[in-house]
Amino acid sequence: MSRPRIAITSGDPAGIGPEIMARAASVLAPRIAAGDLSLVLIGSAAKHRAAVALLGLDDVAVTVTPDAIGPDTAGISFVDVDPDRLHVPVGQSTAEGGRIAYDAIDTAVRLAMDGKVGAICTGPISKEALNFAGHHYSGHTELLADLTGARDSVMLLVHGNMRVSHVTTHVALQDVPRRVTPERIGRVVTLTDEALRALGVERRKIAVAALNPHAGEGGLFGRQDIDVTEPTIGALRDQGFNVEGPVPGDTVFVKLRAKQFDAVVAMYHDQGHIPVKLLGFSVDEATGRWEALSGVNVTLGLPIVRTSVDHGTAFDIAGKGIASETSLIEAIDLAVAFARARKG
Structure with a gap:
């Protein structure tokens, strides 16, 4: 066309x-x-x-x-x-x-x-x-x-330089850990990298958010980040991806907003959606109503x-x-x- x-x-x-x-x-x-x-x-x-x-x-x-x-x-x-x-x-x-x-x-x-x-x-x-x-x-x-x-599509939210893809989306929180697998993390990172390339982002530096507080704090708060995410990120780096993590969820989006990263891979729905929507909503302080929402939802892998x-x-x-x-x-x-x- x-x-x-x-x-x-x-x-x-x-x-x-x-x-x-x-x-x-x-x-x-x-x-x-x-x-x-x-x-x-x-x-x-x-x-x-x-x-x-x-x-x-x-x-x-x-x-x-x-x-x-x-x-x-x-x-x-x-x-x-x-x-x-x-x-x-x-x-x-x-x-x-x-x-x-x-x-x-x-x-x-x-x-x-x-x-x-x-x-x-x-x-x-x-x-x-x-x-x-x-x-x-x-x-x-x-x-x-x-x-x-x-199969195995990925949700990506975009608001300015805030680009956030998701390992899981519409599932109960109790089901998230078993869905955070090396294969799924690899799939999300790969599709996120392809999306950044399509948008003309040259550096394509991707952060993978931790599942647990403080990335597990050496195992005190869970071992998913240590046993699954860390080795997966190491393997992805060996394949040539510019990826870091697991980065604690309470700081990774601040770093994304500061342009230290070009995208973040979030582990679950609200972890990724809350920061993007918080920045995207325009609220009338006098009435408390939202006036507009800036942001786009993209489905990768279709x-x-x-x-x-x-x-x-x-x-x-x-x-x-x-x-x-x-x-x-x-x-x-x-x-x-x-x-x-x-x-x-």
């Missing part, structure tokens, strides 16, 4: 996804007109039009079918996966909303697997609604792995490029026209970067 073409799914139609997708398309319209990229929006056309009207925007998308998207498709297209106009109440998890969200993701994946788009960028979904609809996944990562036939917003459906503010498109635009820009790198 002559320009990066990115598919965007609106996520759960009852959340803020349709609003941020409409805002992002409007903001990016000048760049699209200049030929920098093109977009394929996927979701409920009825919800999209409602969002456009709510926000007072012009509808800049042309409705098409997936089969109509070809090598010369430019501008902003819209693929409707809700032809029956299912009733989806704003701000609620429903089977209908989960069905639309799933169908949008499935459509985007098929377009990417067929080479019709260079990357997909996903809006926020409700895991509850997805399960109501009969799609029993704990999140996008697991769903995308199933749809693409991929046969396609996938990025996502790093926030949820925000059912509490859906339909109010106040949701920020910041994270979605960052996710689109990162998808463009990865798509160009993969294209070579």
Whole structure:
């Protein structure tokens, strides 16, 4: 394709996804007109039009079918996966909303697997609604792995120079230690290194966070870091990776922010998510509400490029026209970067 073409799914139609997708398309319209990229929006056309009207925007998308998207498709297209106009109440998890969200993701994946788009960028979904609809996944990562036939994928969060990948994600804390294996650590470091290379990071210095406080304190607080992580890092260094650790979790992210490292491999979900989201959220001190979230979620190890917003459906503010498109635009820009790198 002559320009990066990115598919965007609106996520759960009852959340803020349709609003941020409409805002992002409007903001990016000048760049699209200049030929920098093109977009394929996927979701409920009825919800999209409602969002456009709510926000007072012009509808800049042309409705098409997936089969109509070809090598010369430019501008902003819209693929409707809700032809029956299912009733989806704003701000609620429903089977209908989960069905639309799933169908949008499935459509985007098929377009990417067929080479019709260079990357997909996903809006926020409700895991509850997805399960109501009969799609029993704990999140996008697991769903995308199933749809693409991929195994052992990796979640990477990006906020500026804060790049954090994860050994484990949606599992109970009690199950984390047995999942921290040499094979998994090696897989995460390898994919993180490849992602840094794709983003043009030359040094590619990666820190592996410790699982236990103080990296186990010589075995007083557990031996996982000593018996598993340390020798694995040594083997990875022998293979040529610029990797250090295990670095205690209470300092490793400060060092990443100080640019001593280019990425951190976190051991579990909250260890990696909390520092990125703490820096990414913009909070109104007067009201205590968050105004915007900067940050992108990337799935590594898939046969396609996938990025996502790093926030949820925000059912509490859906339909109010106040949701920020910041994270979605960052996710689109990162998808463009990865798509160009993969294209070579």
